[in-house]
Amino acid sequence: MTRSLNRVMTWGVRPPWLQVARRIVRNPPALFGLVVVIGVVLVALLAPVLAPYPYDKQNLDAAAQPPSAAHWLGTDALGRDMFSRIIWGARSAVFVIVMVTLVGLALGVPLGAAAGYWGGWVDTLVMRLADVLFAFPGLLFVFFVAATIKPGIEAWARAMGWRDLAQSGYLSYGVVILSLGIVGWAGLARLVRAQVLTVKEREFVIAAHALGVPTGRVITRHILPNALAPIIIALSMGMGDIALSEGYLSFMGIGLQPPAPSWGNILAESAGRYWRAFPQMVWLVWIPGAILAAVVFAFNFLGDGLNEALNPEI
Amino acid sequence: MATLLEVKELRTEFHTQDGVVHAVNGVSFTLDEGETLGLVGESGCGKSVSMLSVMRLIPMPPGKIVSGQVLFQGRDLLRVDDEEIRSVRGNKIAMVFQDPMTSLNPVLTINTQISEALELHQGMTKEQARKRSIELLQMVGIPEAERRVDDYPHQFSGGMRQRAMIAMALSCSPQLLIADEPTTALDVTIQAQIIDIVKRLKRELGMAVVWITHDLGVIAGIADRINVMYAGFIVESAHVKEIFANPLHPYTLGLLGSIPRLDAALKSKLTPIEGLPPDLIALPKGCPFYDRCHYRTERCENENPPLELGAVRHSVACWNWQDVRKLRKH
Amino acid sequence: MGTFILRRLLWLPVLLFFVSVITFALGLYGPGDPVQVMLGLHANPETVARIRQEYGLDEPFYVQYVNYVKNVLQGNFGYSLVRYRDQPVGRLIAEHLPVTVQLNLCAIVVGILIGVPLGLIAGLYRDRWIDLAVRAVVIASISLPIILLNPVLSFIFFREHIVFVPLLDRLVSIGPLLPQVAGRWEGVLSPKAILPVLIEATGVIAILTRQMRAGMIEVLSEDYIRTARAKGLRERVVIVRHAMRNALIPIVTLVGLMLGGLVAGSFLVESWFDVPGVGRIAYEALFARDYYVIMALTLLIALAYVLANLLVDLMYGFLDPRIRTMG
Numbered sequence: 001m002t003r004s005l006n007r008v009m010t011w012g013v014r015p016p017w018l019q020v021a022r023r024i025v026r027n028p029p030a031l032f033g034l035v036v037v038i039g040v041v042l043v044a045l046l047a048p049v050l051a052p053y054p055y056d057k058q059n060l061d062a063a064a065q066p067p068s069a070a071h072w073l074g075t076d077a078l079g080r081d082m083f084s085r086i087i088w089g090a091r092s093a094v095f096v097i098v099m100v101t102l103v104g105l106a107l108g109v110p111l112g113a114a115a116g117y118w119g120g121w122v123d124t125l126v127m128r129l130a131d132v133l134f135a136f137p138g139l140l141f142v143f144f145v146a147a148t149i150k151p152g153i154e155a156w157a158r159a160m161g162w163r164d165l166a167q168s169g170y171l172s173y174g175v176v177i178l179s180l181g182i183v184g185w186a187g188l189a190r191l192v193r194a195q196v197l198t199v200k201e202r203e204f205v206i207a208a209h210a211l212g213v214p215t216g217r218v219i220t221r222h223i224l225p226n227a228l229a230p231i232i233i234a235l236s237m238g239m240g241d242i243a244l245s246e247g248y249l250s251f252m253g254i255g256l257q258p259p260a261p262s263w264g265n266i267l268a269e270s271a272g273r274y275w276r277a278f279p280q281m282v283w284l285v286w287i288p289g290a291i292l293a294a295v296v297f298a299f300n301f302l303g304d305g306l307n308e309a310l311n312p313e314i
Numbered sequence: 315m316a317t318l319l320e321v322k323e324l325r326t327e328f329h330t331q332d333g334v335v336h337a338v339n340g341v342s343f344t345l346d347e348g349e350t351l352g353l354v355g356e357s358g359c360g361k362s363v364s365m366l367s368v369m370r371l372i373p374m375p376p377g378k379i380v381s382g383q384v385l386f387q388g389r390d391l392l393r394v395d396d397e398e399i400r401s402v403r404g405n406k407i408a409m410v411f412q413d414p415m416t417s418l419n420p421v422l423t424i425n426t427q428i429s430e431a432l433e434l435h436q437g438m439t440k441e442q443a444r445k446r447s448i449e450l451l452q453m454v455g456i457p458e459a460e461r462r463v464d465d466y467p468h469q470f471s472g473g474m475r476q477r478a479m480i481a482m483a484l485s486c487s488p489q490l491l492i493a494d495e496p497t498t499a500l501d502v503t504i505q506a507q508i509i510d511i512v513k514r515l516k517r518e519l520g521m522a523v524v525w526i527t528h529d530l531g532v533i534a535g536i537a538d539r540i541n542v543m544y545a546g547f548i549v550e551s552a553h554v555k556e557i558f559a560n561p562l563h564p565y566t567l568g569l570l571g572s573i574p575r576l577d578a579a580l581k582s583k584l585t586p587i588e589g590l591p592p593d594l595i596a597l598p599k600g601c602p603f604y605d606r607c608h609y610r611t612e613r614c615e616n617e618n619p620p621l622e623l624g625a626v627r628h629s630v631a632c633w634n635w636q637d638v639r640k641l642r643k644h
Numbered sequence: 645m646g647t648f649i650l651r652r653l654l655w656l657p658v659l660l661f662f663v664s665v666i667t668f669a670l671g672l673y674g675p676g677d678p679v680q681v682m683l684g685l686h687a688n689p690e691t692v693a694r695i696r697q698e699y700g701l702d703e704p705f706y707v708q709y710v711n712y713v714k715n716v717l718q719g720n721f722g723y724s725l726v727r728y729r730d731q732p733v734g735r736l737i738a739e740h741l742p743v744t745v746q747l748n749l750c751a752i753v754v755g756i757l758i759g760v761p762l763g764l765i766a767g768l769y770r771d772r773w774i775d776l777a778v779r780a781v782v783i784a785s786i787s788l789p790i791i792l793l794n795p796v797l798s799f800i801f802f803r804e805h806i807v808f809v810p811l812l813d814r815l816v817s818i819g820p821l822l823p824q825v826a827g828r829w830e831g832v833l834s835p836k837a838i839l840p841v842l843i844e845a846t847g848v849i850a851i852l853t854r855q856m857r858a859g860m861i862e863v864l865s866e867d868y869i870r871t872a873r874a875k876g877l878r879e880r881v882v883i884v885r886h887a888m889r890n891a892l893i894p895i896v897t898l899v900g901l902m903l904g905g906l907v908a909g910s911f912l913v914e915s916w917f918d919v920p921g922v923g924r925i926a927y928e929a930l931f932a933r934d935y936y937v938i939m940a941l942t943l944l945i946a947l948a949y950v951l952a953n954l955l956v957d958l959m960y961g962f963l964d965p966r967i968r969t970m971g
C-alpha cells in the first residue's frame with residue numbers, strides 16, 4: 001500500500017507530462033540543463049546569422065589577438081575569429097549528437113525490442129552481439145573504429161568522384177557519427193530489451209494480443225510507449241557522452257578535421273600547437289574547454305532531472 | 315471496560331505538488347480494552363492513513379499530522395518523543411499489513427524478523443528470541459515451525475507469510491493490534507483461516523483489535539463495533555448488528571447493497587455505488603457524499619453534517635438520516 | 645544455477661572468437677602499415693617485402709588468423725612490431741599490467757569509499773539541499789572533459805607565463821605541494837598516484853552514488869521498511885539492517901562488473917600522468933598499428949569482461965536469498 005500511497009502522494013492526479021515539465025522547472029540544475037541545451041540548439045540553428053565572421057576565414061594580420069571589440073573571444077594563431085568558430089562548433093556538436101542518437105535509436109530500439117519480444121535465438125544473437133561490443137574497451141574502441149573506417153570512407157568518396165569532399169574534412173562527420181553509432185547502440189538495445197521483457201507480460205499487452213492486434217502494432221503501440229521513460233532518460237544522458245566523445249575524438253585528431261569547427265579540435269589546436277608557442281593565449285584553451293564542459297554538464301543535469309521527474313519512486 | 319485508545323479530531327494531510335491532500339479530516343473515536351473495531355470504507359477514504367497516524371508511521375514529508383490527539387493509555391502519542399513512540403510500536407501497539415508478499419524483508423530470515431522485536435522490547439537473548447519465534451509460529455499454525463523459522467520469506471506461501479506477520483505482530487503481546495486489510499491479498503479460503511487465527515488469538519490474549527477493511531462481509535463476524543469512513547470523515551458508527559440491521563447513512567446503505575448475501579432473493583441484484591469519491595485536494599464545502607447520494611437535499615450541498623447520535627449508541631453524519639430510515643423500509 | 649554457469653562458460657570461447665576476428669580484421673584492414681611505421685616512409689620496397697614475409701604479413705587473412713590462434717593456444721602472443729620492437733607481447737603485458745591493475749583497484753576502492761556513503765546520504769535526504777549538492781558535484785565531475793587536464797596542468801606548471809598567478813598563489817599556497825603530487829609515476833603508494841587515482845575514481849563514484857541513491861529511495865518506499873518501523877526499531881537499525889542490505893545488492897553487482905575493467909587502462913590518464921600501464925601501450929599500439937599488441941590486449945579485456953559477468957552471477961546467488969535457494 002505504501003507504494004500506491006506514495007504514488008498518489010507524489011504524483012497527484014494531473015497528466016504526467018505536465019508533471020514532468022513542472023518537476024524539471026522546479027529543479028534548478030535540470031532547468032539550467034534545459035536552458036543551456038535549448039540555447040545550444042538555437043545557436044547551432046542560427047550559426048550563419050550569429051557568427052560575425054566565417055569560421056574558416058584566416059587573417060594572419062590579426063592572429064593570436066586577445067578578446068577585443070572586433071573579436072569578442074580573440075583570434076587563434078591563424079587569425080580566425082574564435083567567437084565565430086565556437087558558434088559554428090555548436091552546430092557541429094548538435095549535428096553529431098542528433099545523428100549519433102538517431103543511429104543509436106535506429107539500431108538499438110528495433111534490435112532490443114525484437115530481442116525482448118521474440119526471445120530465443122533472436123535474443124541470443126542480438127545480446128551476444130551487444131556483449132561483443134561491451135567486451136571491447138570503451139572509448140579506445142571508438143578510436144580504433146574511427147581510425148579504421150576513416151580511410152575507407154575517404155577512398156569511397158574518391159571512388160565516387162567527390163575529390164573535393166574527400167579532402168574537405170567534412171567526411172570526418174561521417175566517421176565520427178558512424179563510429180560512435182556503431183559502438184553506442186548496444187546499451188540502448190539492452191535497455192529496450194529489459195523494458196520490453198517487463199512490459200510484455202502485463203495484462204494490457206496480453207489483452208491486446210487476445211483482441212487480435214497484430215504483433216508489430218502491439219510492439220509499437222502498447223509496449224514501446226511504456227518503455228519510453230527510461231529510453232528518454234538514457235538518451236538525454238547519452239547525449240552528454242556523445243558531445244564529450246566527439247570532443248575527445250576531435251582532440252585526438254581522428255574526429256572532426258579542421259577547418260570544420262569543433263570544440264574538441266579547437267581545444268586540440270589551442271592546447272597542443274599554440275599553447276607552447278603562445279602560452280599567454282589562455283582564452284584559446286579555457287573558452288572552448290569551458291563551453292564543452294558546460295554543454296556536457298547541461299545534458300547530464302537534464303538527464304538527471306528527467307530521471308527524477310519520470311521516476312517519482314525511482 | 316476501560317478505554318484503551320481515544321482518538322480526538324485527528325487530521326492528516328499530504329503535501330503534494332498538486333496541492334494538499336486532505337486524507338483524514340477530524341476523526342474521533344474510542345476503543346475499549348479487548349474490543350474489536352471495524353474500520354470500513356473504499357480505498358483512499360483515510361482508514362489506513364488514520365491508523366498509520368496513530369502509530370506515527372506516516373511518511374513525513376509529504377505527510378503531516380496537522381492536529382488532534384491520540385490518547386493511548388492516557389498518553390498522547392502525537393506528543394511523546396521518538397524514543398517513547400518506538401517503545402510503543404511493536405510492543406503495545408502492533409500492526410499487520412495488507413500485502414504479506416511485500417511486507418517482509420526478502421533478505422532476512424523469518425527468525426531474524428520476528429526476533430528483533432523480542433530482543434528490542436523484551437530484552438531477550440538471541441537464543442530466547444529464537445525459541446519464542448518458534449512458539450509464535452506454532453501458535454499461528456505454521457507446520458514444522460522449528461525448521462521453517464530459518465526460511466526466507468520467499469520460501470513461504472502468501473498465507474504462511476501473513477501468519478508469520480501475525481506472529482511477528484503478536485510477539486510482544488500487544489494491547490492493540492491494528493490489522494490493515496490483512497486478508498485482501500489472499501485467497502478466499504486462506505482469508506477465512508487468517509480471520510479465525512486472529513479471532514482465536516484475540517480471545518486468548520485479550521487484546522483490542524482495529525480491523526481495517528473495505529469489505530463489510532469480512533468484518534461482520536469479527537467486529538464488535540464498526541466505523542464507516544468516507545473521504546476522511548467517519549460517517550457512521552455503531553455496533554456491528556445495528557449497522558447491518560439499521561444503517562442510517564446513505565453510504566453505508568450503498569456498501570451493504572454491494573455485498574452478496576446468501577439469504578437474499580435470487581432476483582435482487584447487487585447494486586454498486588455510482589460515481590467516485592470526491593477529490594481530496596478540493597473537498598466540497600458540503601457533505602462529501604453529496605454527488606453520489608440519492609437522499610441529498612439543498613442543505614447537503616452547503617453544509618457538512620457533523621457526526622451525531624441518531625439512535626442508541628449509533629452516530630451518523632447525515633442531515634437526512636431520518637428520511638433514510640423511512641425510505642429504506644420500502 | 646549449474647547449467648547457467650556452464651552455458652556462460654561455453655559462451656566464453658565464442659565471444660573470444662568474435663572479438664578476436666573483429667579486432668584482427670580491423671587491425672589488418674585498417675590504415676597504416678606497421679612495417680612502414682617500423683622502417684620509415686622512405687624504406688626500400690624490397691626490405692618492406694622481406695620484413696612482411698618474415699612476419700607472415702603477406703599471407704591471406706584467414707591464414708594469418710589461424711596461425712595467430714595456434715600461437716596463442718601455445719602461449720605465444722606474438723611480438724611487438726613497432727614501439728617495443730621484437731619484445732614478446734606476453735612479456736610486455738605482464739610488465740605493464742600490474743601497474744594498471746593497481747591503479748584501477750585503488751580507483752575502485754576509493755570510488756566505493758566515497759560513492760556509497762554519498763549515495764546513501766543523498767538517498768536518505770532526497771530533494772534536500774545535500775542531495776542536490778551531491779548530485780550536482782557528481783554530475784559535474786563526470787562531465788569535466790579530461791582532455792582539459794593537460795591545459796590545466798600546464799597552467800599550473802608553466803604558470804610564470806600567466807599574469808594573474810601571483811594572486812592565485814597568494815590565495816592558496818599550492819607551490820610547494822606541486823612537485824609532490826605531479827610528475828613521473830612512482831608506484832601506487834606514492835603521493836603522485838593521488839591525482840590519477842582520483843580521476844579514475846570519478847566514474848566509479850558517479851555510478852555508485854547514483855545507484856546507491858536510487859536504491860535507497862526505492863528500498864525506503866518498500867512495505868517491509870514500514871513493517872520494520874512498526875516494530876519500534878530505531879531508525880538507524882531500520883536503515884542499516886533493513887534498507888542498506890537490500891540497496892547494496894546492486895552495488896555489489898556493479899563493483900563486480902567494474903572488476904572486469906581492471907585490466908583496461910585509461911590511456912588518457914596513463915599518458916598524461918606518465919603511468920607505465922597497459923592503457924598507454926594500447927594507445928601507442930593503436931596508432932602504430934601494432935597488431936599483436938592490440939589483439940592481445942583486446943582478448944585480455946574481453947576475457948576479463950566475461951569472467952567479471954560470471955563472477956557477478958555467482959555473487960548474486962550469495963547475496964540474494966531469493967536466488968540462492970532456487971538451487
